[in-house]
Amino acid sequence: MSMSSSSSRLTRAFARFMGPQVSPDALRTAGNRVLRQQAGQPRILVVLLVVITLAGVGSTLLLPGALAVAIDAATSGRGLPRALGQLAVVLAVATVVEALDELIGSYYGSYLTARLRHRLMGRALALGVPGQRRFPAGDLLSRLTVSANTPANFLPLLLAAVRTLLITIGAVVALAVIDLRLALTFLIGVPPAVVLLRLFLARASEPFVRYQERLAEVITRMLDAHRGARTIRASGTAEQEVGRILQPLPELHHIGRQVWAVQRGASWQMSLLVPMLQVLVLSIAGFALAAGDITAGQIVAAASYVVLALGSVKVVDTVVSLLGCQVAAGRVGEVLETTPAVVPPVLPAAVPPGRGRLELRDVSVVLGERPVLHHLDLAVPPGTSVALVGRSGTGKSVLASLIGRLRDPDEGAVLLDGAPVSTVDLSALRRIVTYAFERPARLGATVHDMIAYGEPAASRAQVQAAAAAAQADRFIRLLPEGYDTPLAQAPMSGGELQRLGLARAIVTGARVVVLDDATSSLDTATEVKVADALARILEDRTSVVVAYRAATAARADLVAWLDAGRIRALAPHRELWSDPDYRAVFAADRDHQPADREQLAVDAGTPA
């Protein structure tokens, strides 16, 4: 069968514990839908597989018979060349069929896996930011790498199961053809085998599931420790950590032995049943041989047919694997069947002309159970810089994400220069509304690539200009290969990374730039330089800055004060400062002693 079957069973089970808990039955139903739609392609390979399976059944069943004829010919000295010829042909067909089965099975599997992964990736990208709530990054990755790998085995496994069943039936029939009594003897032995199997199935799965849980625990502990590497180094607790990570190990060992105990039971009972049945059939066959009803060759054939007929025992393993395939397909299906929240407009309109006038009308957003924005109205004149201010958790980032349609409001409308953003062509919208985040993702191959990620056609000069404005040009030049340094070889502090993200946001010449806490890792002095540069660049364009520092709010033309899900005020910082509730938002900004303030005021020559 396929190469990955031994480890895939384990990784599949692990994948179950990486994702949100959904009932296995629901997963299997979704999985069946995916399999129905996808597992039948490419058509020609599927047809070939079916044909090969049937050919395999035929050659397997014919083989003992041809052997019997050849043995009889050899012992009687008559018709040997012809019998040998027939035997050779059947052997050749059996071998070729087996090889082709695996080859075509692998081809089929590779195409199906690739197709599922492409679709999964595409759907994940379409689901965008709202999708991350339901499918966090690690979960999505495990579905892409592990879950998408497994449904490819479904059809080959199914065909293998069918093949085994057909062979079983054929073998019993062949036994009956040799001598009816043989078939009847065999059938006596079937019920014990069935009972055995049921017992095995009943006890097999439970320790296995617990085993996977303990293993997943070790992995999550290891992941935690990797994230806290600097702390562990500084605390000198490395040995302690290894012990902590391996804490589930003794129980893992114990459960592992339980798994072995279960396998032991099934194995020795099977290794008793099969030969006993064989001996039984041989005895009856011997009786028939003595009576001259069958030949010596046919006894050999009978022994083989008994083994073939008992091959159905393996079907249990196959059925378990089939279930696993269904569950994996279900995990893929969950993503494929989720409709994107942010949908491109049916009839995309062109970007309206203007300088970035923003309007939010009666906008409401509910996240989880919580209403974050509640009938919010906001009108920002074109070409202004607006600071979004409010206590943490009031929804500033959510509001900011509405402008570029990273998220859509549950109610209400967002308008850019008079046109609802939901009607504007989506990729055009995202070119004129850009974002800089607190922790920009390291996307792209080189530093230049990262800055030009949204605008691949940007020239080096444009990229450099953007980097210079973001105060990043100097440290980029100090990197081993400057702008062409691969990102993986450019270790950066948080502040340097933020500046790259800023450069990325301004390289496109956007109409509206949204800075979501995008200067938090910069110290005050650098932040001022960046702000000055940005002010120059965005002079006649709109900028929306999510602000936590009073200094940032003071630099903006207007402050939109977000409170209890609505805009409480829209006015310059200076005017709002007289309101004690407003000051409280920046509470500890003002933790310097009044004496210092007065002293500075005296130094600066301004009234206190």
Place this chain on the structure above:
Amino acid sequence: MKLSEGARLLGRHLRPQRGALWRLGAWSALEAVPTFVSGLFIARALDHGFLAGRLLTGFGWLAALAILYALGAWGTRQVYPWLASTVEPLRDSLLTGVVAASLHRALGGEQDAGGASVAQATIQVESVRGLFSALLRNSRQLLATSVAAIGGLAVLSPLLALVVGCLVLVALVVFAGLLRVVVVRYRDVVLRGEQVGTSAAPVVEGMRDVVACAAQARAAREVGEAIDAEAAAQRSFARAWVLRLPVVTLGAHLPLLALLVLAPWLLSNGYLTVGEVAGAAIYLFSGLQPAIQVLVSGGGTILVNLGVVLARLAEVSTGPPDARDGSPDLLPTGHDLELERVTFAYSPAAEPVVDDLTLAVPEGLHLAVVGPSGVGKSTLANLLARLACPQHGAVRLGGLDLQHIDEDHLRRTVALIPQEAYVFAGTVRENLTYLRPQASTGELEQAVRAVGMEELLSQLGGLDAEIPPSGGTLSPGERQLIALTRTYLSSARIVILDEATCHLDPVAEQRAEQAFGDRHGTLIVIAHRISSALRADQILVMDGAAPEVGGYDALLRSNSLFAELVGHWHEQPTAPA
């Protein structure tokens, strides 16, 4: 990726299980006995029994065979505990080795490809367990069956055994050659499989950025290339695998045909009887042929898989060299820190991040370090905590160079909290007592109150509440609070906060810093907000060329950078009183 490394790794971890392996072999030999005699007994049953009309003799031989099969089944039953005793300890020691090596590499500062490779290593250990078990189970059967079959054949007809033996030998040689080709291709499959994960990870984790840049098509294309490459590698491997055909033909089919071709001659010359021809056919068809089939399809698969996974694990398991010098570890007196003409650069070619810095931090001082981002503040913290070593100059604690101080003592004396707080799966109590396991509940509660963690603690549900893996849904600020409380509770006499309060709001930050300030010992704060400088006794302004130390007012007057840093903060208009 070297296969020999993988084999050596397996050998190393299997060595303690030698005893179990021997017993396994012994019981397997018992298992093989029935197969060995099966052809013989059947031949006797046919010749002396059924073909001669003596039914009872025939049944007798078959009954004897049945008894031996029962013996064999008992042997199978006895084999399993030894299988378990071989495989489970193997998994334990492999996993321990992988975890320890992986952790030490991460601590050595190696850039990890992220959590994906960590999880991968654990899954690979599990694969080794599964594969090795399958290998043991299959290879026992294989060896036992084929040796028994050829042995039995030799008893029946030495000539035949010779012919068959030669054919099988040639088949095995061809198979070994095939495996080398196939392993290379399979290694490709494994590497490309990992590539899918590594190319998708930044896209999936940075989804928000991808969407904001309208770069979905590009991202899909880049990941798509990795997906297609893996599929192509799988197909390439499958093509190579088809070459098993000749092995099966040589090892399984030719012997059978040889028997049948030779049979008339052997029969006519009296070397073999009819029963013996049937017995020989059973040896070949029911014994040798299935063994070759298993070897070539299942067994080969397992061998290739195992070889590649082991080689991968061998790469992961090599720990970094132990870099400790031989000088004796001493204990310092006192807790005065001192930097004397310390210079540090990340590589010989780079500009020094800390240049000829001399600084005295007497015990009990509250020092704030300010400066523009990227200027070297974190580097300074690393130097003080001996996470980095200066190229020139010395860092001294209590008069002793940090390099010569006993490691345990140093780690307990100096505590560093980085910006990214470490919170792990366990109870709140476990997280807080990480640096001081024997702390009492009273001390814990006092620390919680001092640092200002009461609200968080009640939100979490008390000291014995469970924190989920990776800290669950805790915000960065909440994690920092936990790390701060943990360090407050510890016995460290020198605490270095490397922007460790940056995710707290200003009120919480003030409370935490005040708590540490009131605590015994030295406090060094790498400041994120300038307000941290206001609370300190002394301030170090780092500006690359000319670091300066002094009090708040003195620096305000003498250092223009500091004035700018502070001045800009004060730029907001004064409110009417």
